[in-house]
Every structure is written in C-alpha cells, then in structure tokens.
Amino acid sequence: MRLGALPPDPRDIYSQMKGGSAPFGKEDEMYSFDFEKPSSIADAVAALGAEDAQALGGGQTLIPTLKQRLAAPSVLVSLSGIAEMRGVCVEDDGALVIGGATPHAIVAAEAAGSYPALAALAGQIGDPAVRNRGTIGGSVANNDPAACYPAGVLGSGATIVTNTRQVAADDFFEGMFATVLEEGEIITSVRFPVPQAASYQKFLQPASRFALVGVYVARFADGVRVAVTGASEDGVFRWTEAEAALNKEFRPDALTGLSINPANMIADLHGSKAYRAHLVSVMTKRAVMASL
Amino acid sequence: MPKDSGIGASSKRREDVRFLTGAGNYTDDINVAGQAYVYFLRSDIAHGRITGLDTSAAEAMPGVVKVFTGKDFEGVGGMPCGWEVTDKHGAPMQEPAHPILAQGKVRHVGDPIAAVVADSLEQARDAAEAIDLEIEELPAVIDMKAAAQEGAVLVHDDLKNNICYDWQLGETDDAKVNEVFAGAAHVTTLDLVNNRLVANPMEPRVAVGEYKRGTDEYTLYTTSQNPHVIRLLMCAFVLGLPEHKVRVVAPDVGGGFGTKIFHYAEEAFCTFAAKACNRPVKWTSSRSEAFMSDAHGRDHVSTIELALDADNNFIGLRTNTYANLGAYLSTFSSSVPTWLHGTLMAGNYKTPVVQVNVRAMFTNTVPVDAYRGAGRPEATFQLERVVDKAARELGVDPIALRRQNFITQFPYDTPVALTYDTGDYNGTMDKLEAAADLAGFAARRAASEAKGKLRGLGINCYIEACGIAPSNIVGMLGARAGLYDAATVRVNATGSISVMVGAHSHGQGHETAFPQVVADMIGIDESMVEIVHGDTSKIPFGMGTYGSRSLAVCGSAMVKATEKVIDKAKKIAAHLLEASEADIELKDGQFSVAGTDKSVAWGDVTLTAYVPHNFPLEVEPGLEETAFYDPANFTFPSGAYACEVELDPETGQVTIEAFTAADDFGNIVNPMIVDGQVHGGIGQGIGQALLENCAYDENGQLLSASFMDYAMPRADDVPFYGVDHSSQTPCTHNPLGVKGCGEAGAIGSPPAVVNAVLDAMNSGGKAVDHIDMPVSPSRVWAAMNS
Numbered sequence A: 001m002r003l004g005a006l007p008p009d010p011r012d013i014y015s016q017m018k019g020g021s022a023p024f025g026k027e028d029e030m031y032s033f034d035f036e037k038p039s040s041i042a043d044a045v046a047a048l049g050a051e052d053a054q055a056l057g058g059g060q061t062l063i064p065t066l067k068q069r070l071a072a073p074s075v076l077v078s079l080s081g082i083a084e085m086r087g088v089c090v091e092d093d094g095a096l097v098i099g100g101a102t103p104h105a106i107v108a109a110e111a112a113g114s115y116p117a118l119a120a121l122a123g124q125i126g127d128p129a130v131r132n133r134g135t136i137g138g139s140v141a142n143n144d145p146a147a148c149y150p151a152g153v154l155g156s157g158a159t160i161v162t163n164t165r166q167v168a169a170d171d172f173f174e175g176m177f178a179t180v181l182e183e184g185e186i187i188t189s190v191r192f193p194v195p196q197a198a199s200y201q202k203f204l205q206p207a208s209r210f211a212l213v214g215v216y217v218a219r220f221a222d223g224v225r226v227a228v229t230g231a232s233e234d235g236v237f238r239w240t241e242a243e244a245a246l247n248k249e250f251r252p253d254a255l256t257g258l259s260i261n262p263a264n265m266i267a268d269l270h271g272s273k274a275y276r277a278h279l280v281s282v283m284t285k286r287a288v289m290a291s292l
Numbered sequence B: 001m002p003k004d005s006g007i008g009a010s011s012k013r014r015e016d017v018r019f020l021t022g023a024g025n026y027t028d029d030i031n032v033a034g035q036a037y038v039y040f041l042r043s044d045i046a047h048g049r050i051t052g053l054d055t056s057a058a059e060a061m062p063g064v065v066k067v068f069t070g071k072d073f074e075g076v077g078g079m080p081c082g083w084e085v086t087d088k089h090g091a092p093m094q095e096p097a098h099p100i101l102a103q104g105k106v107r108h109v110g111d112p113i114a115a116v117v118a119d120s121l122e123q124a125r126d127a128a129e130a131i132d133l134e135i136e137e138l139p140a141v142i143d144m145k146a147a148a149q150e151g152a153v154l155v156h157d158d159l160k161n162n163i164c165y166d167w168q169l170g171e172t173d174d175a176k177v178n179e180v181f182a183g184a185a186h187v188t189t190l191d192l193v194n195n196r197l198v199a200n201p202m203e204p205r206v207a208v209g210e211y212k213r214g215t216d217e218y219t220l221y222t223t224s225q226n227p228h229v230i231r232l233l234m235c236a237f238v239l240g241l242p243e244h245k246v247r248v249v250a251p252d253v254g255g256g257f258g259t260k261i262f263h264y265a266e267e268a269f270c271t272f273a274a275k276a277c278n279r280p281v282k283w284t285s286s287r288s289e290a291f292m293s294d295a296h297g298r299d300h301v302s303t304i305e306l307a308l309d310a311d312n313n314f315i316g317l318r319t320n321t322y323a324n325l326g327a328y329l330s331t332f333s334s335s336v337p338t339w340l341h342g343t344l345m346a347g348n349y350k351t352p353v354v355q356v357n358v359r360a361m362f363t364n365t366v367p368v369d370a371y372r373g374a375g376r377p378e379a380t381f382q383l384e385r386v387v388d389k390a391a392r393e394l395g396v397d398p399i400a401l402r403r404q405n406f407i408t409q410f411p412y413d414t415p416v417a418l419t420y421d422t423g424d425y426n427g428t429m430d431k432l433e434a435a436a437d438l439a440g441f442a443a444r445r446a447a448s449e450a451k452g453k454l455r456g457l458g459i460n461c462y463i464e465a466c467g468i469a470p471s472n473i474v475g476m477l478g479a480r481a482g483l484y485d486a487a488t489v490r491v492n493a494t495g496s497i498s499v500m501v502g503a504h505s506h507g508q509g510h511e512t513a514f515p516q517v518v519a520d521m522i523g524i525d526e527s528m529v530e531i532v533h534g535d536t537s538k539i540p541f542g543m544g545t546y547g548s549r550s551l552a553v554c555g556s557a558m559v560k561a562t563e564k565v566i567d568k569a570k571k572i573a574a575h576l577l578e579a580s581e582a583d584i585e586l587k588d589g590q591f592s593v594a595g596t597d598k599s600v601a602w603g604d605v606t607l608t609a610y611v612p613h614n615f616p617l618e619v620e621p622g623l624e625e626t627a628f629y630d631p632a633n634f635t636f637p638s639g640a641y642a643c644e645v646e647l648d649p650e651t652g653q654v655t656i657e658a659f660t661a662a663d664d665f666g667n668i669v670n671p672m673i674v675d676g677q678v679h680g681g682i683g684q685g686i687g688q689a690l691l692e693n694c695a696y697d698e699n700g701q702l703l704s705a706s707f708m709d710y711a712m713p714r715a716d717d718v719p720f721y722g723v724d725h726s727s728q729t730p731c732t733h734n735p736l737g738v739k740g741c742g743e744a745g746a747i748g749s750p751p752a753v754v755n756a757v758l759d760a761m762n763s764g765g766k767a768v769d770h771i772d773m774p775v776s777p778s779r780v781w782a783a784m785n786s
C-alpha cells in the first residue's frame, strides 16, 4: 500500500530547537517509565513483549491517564515513528486503508476525496492539537464509549488489522473501553469499504465535546448500517431496527415511530437516559437526511 | 473625532505585546536557586475524622526534605475571614477555624491534610503516596436546605449548627411586608438556583516562598490580585510575622476573576515552610487541584416574590436566599451574599418596600467566595427573572414594564442602604433598543421559524455597585479592611514617570489605561508614563483589584498624586520663569506664564527638580508625590442588555445569535479596553447561563472535576457582541467621573440569556415559566417535553 508523507513529529522539532526534551506538561507528575520509539512493526511488537509495556499512539488519552497516576507502565512504546503505520491510501478494490498510527488531521485532509463522511468524522474530533496527535489506532483500541471513530468503524463494517490478525468491526468492540485486542497486540491499520453514501452526525457533549450521541449511517449496495456512539452503557452498537427500516426505504421518514429503549442508555450530568435515547433518533434521521 | 491619545483614546494595550509573544513573567516562571517543591495530600472524601496519620515512611523516601501535617501548624493562626457579618438578631456570624492543614477533620474533597516538601515534585508526590492515612468517613452534608435542618450533620463540631448567619436587609417589619403583598393586585413568585461556578483562570495558582536567614526576610511570589492584602492577612493573622520583613510579589497574573483575591493556605504554607526547611518552596496547582482548592463562585438558591399594584407598579419585593459558603469561610466569602448582594436587590426600580433574607450555610464543599460580579449577578438574576416572569403573567411588554418602574430621579436612596448618585435608565434602554434593532426582531424570528428553529429575545437591566467604599461605612458593616487605595507618582529627572499603584492588573489593561490619564493631565506622550504594580516593596500600599474598583479608586489616588506633582512642578516653573506661581499654566507639557509668551518645558522643570542649582529655596528637591484616596460612595454603573437565541426544538440546543449591551460606565478612559472588559464579562455570563455547572453528588464528590465535565465557554459558544457605551452619566464623586466596567458583562448577561430561552420556548407554544442555569440542551429538551 502507498502511504502518505510522514508529517514531522512536533516533539522532534521542539527538541531540535531547544536541544532538550519537549515540555509535555509536567512529566514529573507521572510515575517514571522507559521510552522506546521503534521504526518497524516488528520492533514495536518485540518491545511490547516486555512486562507492563504499553503502546503509545498520540497520547491524547494515555498521557492524561499517566499524569493522574492511574497507570504505571514500565515502558512506553511509541508507534509514531513507524512509517508503515502512518498514512492513508485507497486499495485496488476501492477500500480505504488508514495506518494505525495516522493522526486524525491526516485522515480529515487525505480521505476527504475518497471517503468524505469518514474524513468529516475525523475532522470533528477534539481540537486541532488533538487531531494532530491522536491516532485512529489509539482511538479504536481505547474504545471510549463517547468516541467518534468506533461509530465510523462499526458503521462502515471496517476491518481492524493487527500485527497478528484481521478482525471484523462487528467482532471487535466488546463494550465500554473493551475490545478483543490481546496484550501487546497493535492495530497496524483499519480497512474501510467505502459506502455509496454515509454521514456522521455528532451531538456534542458541551464540556468535553466528545459525542453526547453520535450516529454513523452508511448505505452500501447490500444494505444500510447504523452505528451509535456516546449513548449506550455497552459502548458503540448497531441500531438494527433502524437498519431494517432503512433497508426498506432509505428516507428519514422510514424511522418515524422507531425509538430506542432508554434502559441501557448512559445517564450523567449532561443528559438523562431518555434524552440520549431521543437524540439517537434525531441524529439518525439527520444522518439519513445528510446521506440522501 | 475619536482621540488618538490620552483620556478617551483607544490606545492599544501595551502589555499585550509581552502576553501574546510568550514574554510574560508569571509566578510559575519564577524559580529560586535551591528551591524545593511541595505536593499537598488532599482529602478524597468530603467529610471524615482523621484517625491515623503516619508520615514516617514518607519522610524516609528519597529527596524528601520534610513532611508537614496539621500538628506543625498548631502554633499559628488559621486562614482569616475579612468580613464579620452581623445576623438579623445582632449576633456575630459563626466563624469556624480554618487551618492551613487539616486538624483532626477533613471537610471537603480537596481539603489539604499533609504537605510533602522534596527536591522534586515527583519525589514529593511519590512520598505523599507513602503517607499512612486513616480516615473515618462521616456522612457529608451537601444540600444547603438539608444543612439547615435541625439535627443535620455538623460540618464544624464546635458550631451550634451549619448556619453561618441569618441576615436581613431592607424592611425589618415582617408585618409591613406581608401587608404590601396582601394588598397587591398581582404577585409573581419564582424559585431559582444560581449555579455554582469554578472561575478557572487560564493560569492556575502558584506560590513560591523564600526565606533569607541572613536578614530574616521572607519573599512570597504568588498569583494574587492584591499582594498587600495577602501580606497583611498572612503577617497579622496567620503566621505572626513583622510586615516589614515580608515582601509579597504578584507578577504577571493570568486572570483572576475574584478567585485570586483571597489569602489561601498554600501561600501561608510556602512562606512558613521556606523558613522551616531553610529552602525556597514552590507550589504550582494542577488544573485538577484548582477545581478542588480554588474558591468557587455563586451557589445560591432563592425564592423571590414581586408585588405589583393594579397599574403594574412594583410595590414590594421579598427574597429568601440560601447561600453556600462551603466548608470554611474564605477571605471575603461572608460579604458576598450580604452586602454585595442584598444591597443590589432594588435594581433599577423604585420599589418602595424591599426585604432581603439570606441564610449562609456551611456544607462539605469547597469554600465559595467572590467571582466576577460577586453577589451582584445573584441579585440581578433573581430580580430580572422575576420581572420577566411578571411581564409574561400580566401579558405586558417586558421593556415597558421595566421602563414604567425605573428610577428617574437622582440621587436616589434605595430601601436597601445605597444611594445611587447618577443614572439614566430610560436613556440607556433607548440606546439598547436602537443598537439591538429590536424593531427588526419579528422578521428575524420569522426567518428562524422558516428553518424549523424557535427564536427568543431576552431583555434585562442591571445596576451594580463598584469600588466598594467608603472605609468608615464598610467598617461599620463588618469589613475588617479599609477600601481606599494609593498611588505614588515618581517623576524622573528626564521627565518620564513611574506610577506605583496599589491596583493590580491581571488582564484589565491598567498598564495602558492608567498612563493615559497621567499623560493627559500633564500633556505628555503616554509612552513617557509606566505603571509599577504587584510588589509590596515597590508600591506604597494597595488594596488591589476586584469589584471593578481600580480606576475609580486607585485611579483617583493617581489623579490626586499627579495633581500634587503638578502643583510642585508649577512652583519650580514659577521660579525658573521668575513669575508668580498663580500665573503658571500647564498645557501640552509646557509651563507658561499666563498672558505672556514665556514658557518652560516639562522636561526642563523635572531636570531642575533633580539638579536643583537654580531652585526655590522653600521647595524640596525631587518630584515625587503619594496620595491615598478613600471614595465617598460606591459608583453605580448600569445597563440594559438584549440577547437573541435560536433554539432547536428537536434537540434543545440553544445558540446565541446576537448579544447587545448598552452600558453607562460614566466617563471612559479607553473605549477599546472597556469593550474588551464587557466582551469578557458577557462571555463568562454566557458560560454561566448555558454551560458551566459545578456539581457535587450526594456524597460530596465533585462530578465536574475537570474540563471533561465542566463546560467552559469556547469561542464558538459566543457571538460577536454589540457594545454601546454612549449612555454616560459621570460618577459625581470621583475626579475622573468613572464608574467601573469589569464585572458588568457577567452581571447583566445571564438573565438576558435565560429570558431569551424562555421567550423562545414560549413562542413555540410551550408555557415554561422558568429553567435553571446552565440552560443545557438536555434541560431545555426536558422542559419542552414535560
């Protein structure tokens, strides 16, 4: 596969300028750990074999966790120097393949032509700083119940490619913050079949601006997929009733009367179960409308 | 023609060059040779008794200098409260001890229990984890009304209950108030919450304590809005140190919003520990720590009742408020729900009978104190919401109802202890109606409805009291401090000027605006004048910056000192010009003899002052004067605001489409800076109205303990503001005729936003008469679907 050009790593630029280490917040707040930055998947896998080793993608989730001393890895293995894991390309069968260490900003820019809905999803994640560091592999591996990529991956019926296997999205996510990934297994790329039409509709949680509810609708020749993030206590899920209705008729009205059971929805400061269930319907309709 | 320099000019903010190019010097930029770092072990439960605290393992950890606990502070004072409120029965407020480190009990999540000083922060934190702490968890009291119940869990075992005071202002005769309400043609009642906020200045708090053994001198570098106040409180009440041996420096401060007024335990700790460890000690708050240790703001629960006669005249107003003080009394906490809130309850209206009742409660939460507006936003929100509700109930135009009840004669004595000197509320409302194009609202509403959105218009007025004063009155009301300010104008030999001011600039633009005044008075270029502030060793004295007081109070001291300088310079000029002092005029930096062409330049006079070869013998050499200024009254800015929102009825999402502010700030020194102050204030008001919510669960755990859950307003949450301050009734009792503009935006905007949201909901056929802040999408949706 052909990968896009590697963007420079700001940390490297900073160290060159300063002749020292980069100011990642206050490193002295974390437990100490070793740091490795291999340049091949094989070396990364080897480094991750060490006890309590952990992969580091863009660090947008992991670094705050370390600063709060909620994790104590012995060694962090950065995936950002692995050229074969960075970039976006379109394969001969039309599938879009994104390297596991590709930052969201690259996807937003480089997938805009080939898979606009997914590029738009990537472009709505966090802020520019987050998008230039956070990676698809980190996001999918982390499976935050309010994250955007899981909806795009599940909604597209993508395939998660790791150093050892290929897993269909339907089999990959196992509830909040849980996936089938084994210890030391890394997501090297994600392959997306490109639908005829798709849209991601994200309703912002006002503080974090993650998804309070996000719905990804993708219409393929062989059927419609609807994936919902932000809403459920079980993490990202497919709304199969909506898919069935939309398979009959791909119009917002097809969803009229359909609603999701609030029982399993998340309730927090930002919205009740009932509100989230309501938003799932609204966002699904809007995604269908935007895909027409 | 707008002026291009001096008073009235929009001079560019000179301080922004360093702020925007990373050349500022903030407290965290200060590192003293040999400094150690402190990490505070804080309570992670809301209420508990410390049954075991063993620091021996921590003390043995690498790099540890010393571990402190409450025991180390048994001999020193606690954190003082600067205002004693007297309750309605004449008794002083209940004032619990507020130790630097917990003594026996923890009372809120974040209460500091122990402090580890070590060579590095990492080592301090590692050692803190080795402290063996046992806490017996006690039930926490979080809800204010529950805290007031007989038999409620006591936050402080040595107090008789959780009520700090039960305070009243205005009409003391309940029967008379009842009579007014009984005789009313209409009564509007409203229950509302003024949501708890976390100020979240961009720069978290920092303190660096230094002690010089050779001279027995202390220096505290701290993120403060008022370094002299910190020195006074810390020396006199907490550590018992001689003031002349203590220097407090507040260098560039990255935003305060009130939360950096107060004297905090960490400041006293670093000063104390610097001597105890014989090493400088530095503390830098993390953002998470700020959420649980910076004083919070607001947090009132109120019932307000408005009585109207058959002609819709306001005839009576009664409020009953519970105010949350948190677990301890922060420095000025007690004054906020009382003298800064009750006194504003008359608003812009000539309601003859007003009664304000406030019960202030201790709860197992972070202490609550002044936050931009401090008490005045809470008053304005209640009043402007109840007036709006009354207009809806009566089916009258909310602007007409307000105009009908406006105070129009000044000076005006309110029933709640203030005398408004000037104002023109109708004139300001006229400006608003034009600036906000209220006539075009119907068309804009139709356009929104065509897109499937609801559109609402919210109006409100505000009056606020700035530059709290005079000292003799506030002293009678319980203030334990004076509220004057001071300035020294030091003219250098070559004519440039350093002005040492007691006001502290932490974003307000003093470094630009203050020189405009001095330069204008003398007729020299602004660039010849520089402000010096934030260092007790450099400035005469200062009560600092809060309550929109800097220009009105400290600026007045600066004017007085400049007048003294000019008087003396005229004596010197008269000598040089061989004329009588009475004939000397100063214009454009030239002293001249009236009616002649004889003149001498400012620079020649200043040089003569320091090279006094040809000098009047009766005059001292040098040219430097100091003035202290104690205002005769508060200043009373006022305004009228309009907010237009669009509401998505499917999701409950509210967006602010337009926001217009018409303010009367009296005379204005720098219109651009005033615009900026109003923009920032409105931004924070919109934050409170739509987004910000500091929430605790029933066990006292902070639910919004980070930016993941505490929603700060971002650039795209706020519109481009329309600001009009052409309505100007100058303050009658300070030399500049200025009123203060720092808090107005935060005071005036929340009710405008909420009124607009309610207008939108009602226009959609949903009869909703109130919604609590923050007006989040989920709350709007719930209100529309209830």
Ligand SMILES: Cc1cc2nc3c(=O)[nH]c(=O)nc-3n(C[C@H](O)[C@H](O)[C@H](O)COP(=O)(O)OP(=O)(O)OC[C@H]3O[C@@H](n4cnc5c(N)ncnc54)[C@H](O)[C@@H]3O)c2cc1C
Binding pocket: A054, A055, A056, A057, A058, A059, A060, A061, A062, A063, A079, A100, A101, A104, A124, A125, A126, A127, A130, A133, A134, A135, A136, A137, A138, A139, A141, A142, A146, A147, A148, A149, A181, A185, A186, A187, A188, A208, A209, A210, A211
């Ligand atoms: C302010 C802010 C706002 C954000 N807003 C959003 C938002 O709106 N929507 C959204 O979806 N996300 C949001 N995020 C999350 C962000 O987009 C990142 O995608 C996410 O934090 C994880 O990606 P990362 O590359 O930073 O992973 P890291 O933080 O480096 O790692 C996260 C976890 O994944 C593991 N990991 C990393 N890479 C791989 C890999 N290739 N294979 C296997 N395991 C791996 C790590 O070991 C770790 O356990 C936000 C983050 C921040 C800080």
